[in-house]
Amino acid sequence: MTNDPRRSDSSVFPNPVYKETVLRPLFDGAKTHHVDGFQRIDRAHLVMLAETGILPRDVAGRIARALEAIAAEVDPAGLIYTGEVEDFFFLIEKELKARLGPDDAGRLHTARSRNDIDHTLFKLSLKARLDTVLAQALALLEAMIATAEREAATLIVAYTHGQPAQPTTLGHYLSAAIEILIRDVERLQAARAVVDLSSMGAAAITTSGFPIDRARVARLLGFSGPQRNSYSCIAAVDYITASYSALELTFLHLGRLIQDFQFWTAFEVGQIYVPNAFVQISSIMPQKRNPVPIEHMRHLSSQTVGRARMMLDIVHNTPFTDMNDSEGESQEAGYQAFHSARRVLELLAAFIGAIKVDPARVTENIRRSCITITELADTLVRREGLSFRQAHEIAASVARAVVAAGTDLPSGGYAPFRAAFEAATGAAPVLSPEAFAEIVSPEYFVAVRARFGGPAPEPMAEALAAYKAAATGFAEAASAAAARERAAAEELAACFNSLVEAG
Known part of the structure; x- marks a missing residue:
């Protein structure tokens, strides 16, 4: 038991x-x-109250002058909470009363509630954060496209199940990640469209008996329009779940790409070279080159995923009504997801633009792993008329022999190939040693994969053009939204200043 008076005073x-x-x-x-x-x-x-005649213009003018004075005289950063008022909203109302008296001061709150104010407030803040993340995601997309174009013909080893699988190019690999990022940006844009609907005018739940103009307030605040159903304005909070779902998916996906970079920079793989500007040294081991920015991007991506998922968990199984669960403290916690997100996007864009492929390591890894052998099987089907299964068995036999001999396919593969082919078919192969060497080269492997979506130059050029078009579309959409919001801010300032002059 305690006699602490703070805990016993309930009056x-x-x-x-x-x-x-x-x-x-x-x-x-x-x-x-x-x-x-x-x-x-x-x-x-x-402004809306004055324009609709709900407030006389002279009263609105006096309120406008008082609001302007509060903005000039009250420094929020220096405020210390004393408990005299319940929250920041009531602090502003208290300041209005001090300047205008209770009658005029109380008129600003006509036809609104803290419910619609809060959700509109959170939407304004969330929309700004989404715009920042979208801008940085677009910068990352452009960096990835530029690197994919620069490295469109640069050979790498593609892995499946952690093992060397087939040769491709860095440009083709990055293109796969680019397509996911494009879809992630589309999801973020779709979430922003949900956020971009004003809750003002819903009041507590059911709008108001006053002749308010909800569309006017939405336009002055830079929203695309008012959210239609007033109950939904204060209860749905799908603007939160949409935003954090899109954010979570974006960084879940980027985390996988980042993990590949971690694997590719391992000493045993080494197909990616990280410049010294992104490398930290060991405090004790002189030989170490630690590309630790990759680790930071990985754990910050995971933090972003976790923080975004937390927001979904907070909303889970809450009542379909106005509730504190989705409001101030939850909103502030969610902003941390955007903070870590921005750090990852900025660092990853710089990192991807700087990395290089180590061609010597790639050549050696291809030589040791026989990863071009799939094309030998394919060619036997096309040129020798074999079934794929028979061709696959011959190719597998060649790979086993080459690995056992410690050689490679171009220089040491033809003899075991001829032996395996004759043993399987009872005939000599059409392929000459020169043709065999060309077929099992990584350059040929990539060049013949010219189908839609493949790594050959033709489909890569088509894909890069599509990615650039998508990036241009995103940039144009962002520019249009920013222009609309600048115009709204200018209109609001002009209308408000007109009221100030009237007061």
């Missing part, structure tokens, strides 16, 4: 423990993340 709000554990953190979060949003919402709502 005065706020209880000191509640103040310190809940109200102060919420207040500090609001003053850190949402001051600009509060200001914009107050001003847009006030």
Whole structure:
């Protein structure tokens, strides 16, 4: 038992423990993340009240002048929560009362609630973060396309199940990751479209009996429009789940790419060379070159996935209504996902632009692993008329013999090939030693894979053109959205300043 008076006093709000554990953190979060949003919402709502005649213009003008004074005189960063008011919203109302008296000050809140204010506030903040991540994802996409184009013919070893599988090119490999990133950007854009709907005008749940203009407020705040159903405005919170689902998938996917880079830079593989600018040395082992930025990208991607998934878990099994679960503290926790996301995107774009393939290591790994043998089987089907299964068995026999002899396919593969072919078919092969050497070369392997989506020059050129077109489309969409929001900000400033002059 305790006699701590803070825990026993239940007559005065706020209880000191509640103040310190809940109200102060919420207040500090609001003053850190949402001051600009509060200001914009107050001003847009006030302009609408004046334009619709809900408030007389002279009253709206006095409120506008008071809001301008508060913005100039109150430094949010220096505010310390005292418990005199419940939250940041009531602090602004208190400041209005000090300048205008309770009658005029109380009129700003006509036809609105903290419910619609909060969700609009969170959307403004989330939309800005999505725009930043989208811009950085586009920068990464452009860096990946540039590197894929530069390395379109650069041979690498492709792995399946952790083992050398077939030769391809770095450009072809990166193209696979580019396609995923394009789809991830599309998911982020789709999430942004959900966020880009204003909740203002929903009030507590059911809108208002006042003749408000919800579309006008949405436009002044830079939204594409108002969210239609007022209950959905304060209850759905799918703008949260859409955003964090898209973010989670993006970094789950990037984490796999980053893990490949970790594997490829291992000493035993070594097909990727990381420049010294991205390498840290050991404090004790002089020979070590540690490409630790890869590890940082990997764990920051995992942190982003975890933080984004946390937001989905918070919403899981919550009631379909306005609730604190989706509000201030959860929103602030979710912002950490965007913070780590931006770090990964920026670093990965720089890293991908800097890495190089080590051709000597790639050549040696191809030589030792016989990974061009699939094309020998394919060619036997096309040129010798064998079934694929028979051709596959001959090719497998050749690979076993080459590996056992410690040689490679171009220089030491023809003799075991001829023997295996004659043993299987009872006839001599059509292929000459020169033709055999060409067929089992990695350059030939890539060149003949000219089908749609393959690594040969023709499909790669077509794919890169498509990726560039997608990137251009993303850039144009972002530019259009930014232009619309700049225009909205200018219109809001002009309308609000007009009210200030009227006051």
